[in-house]
Amino acid sequence: MPAFTTQQWVILFLVFVLGWLLGLLSRSTKKWRRAYETERDARIEEQREQAAALETAQARIVELERERPAAAIAPATTVASPASTLDLRRDDLSLIRGLGPEGEQDLNEEGLYRYGQIIEMTTAEEAELEDRLGADRGYIRQEQWREQAQLLAEGALAEHRARFS
Known part of the structure; x- marks a missing residue:
């Protein structure tokens, strides 16, 4: 098995130090990750509420359209019913x-x-x-x-x- 050269040992040491520094930095990002996740969850909840409000509004529109009187157009050959008897x-x-x-x-x-x-x-x-x-x-x-x-x-x-x- 070949032995490492001095230059290879230095590179290995630098990679180790770089990994150690990245590890330290990643620990400080936990608060940012929590803030991100909190914001993401809040936006998801807001979208759900908006979707629920939209669904409620659409259901109300359908209900109002069903209750709305239909446009009654009598054929020209028939006599129109008085408004009091028209359903x-x-x-x-x-x-x-x-x-x-x-x-x-x-x-x-x-x-x-x-x-x-x-x-x-x-x-x-x-x-x-x-x-x-x-x-x-x-x-x-x-x-x-x-x-x-x-x-x-x-x-x-x-x-x-x-x-x-």
Whole structure:
């Protein structure tokens, strides 16, 4: 085994001293690390609180939109009902399997807000709606929207869940 030269011993000694100095310096960074971790945790908590506040606000918006009266536009051939008998509430169309919240919003944009409107759709209106929504032909019939809407309109939520969930 070859022996170390003086120069190699000096380099080895300098590496040892450098390691020792870095070790000493790293001990003093513990307070900075703790400060960093405390700040990081505070920011994470702040982001969680902001996300929770945003979620609460979005839920409130959805609730207010459901309570908001739908724009009732009567066809030109029918006589508009007096305001006292006009029911402007919205049904929760998202309960219909195959729709969900996004689908409910799409139906609202198409002017559908009530289960009764779905129940009363003709086959031609179904086809037009499927085209406007970008759904395949026969999707509404396949997912049994009318049957689901009928059960939900009757308040048979348990039966709806049993048959369509």
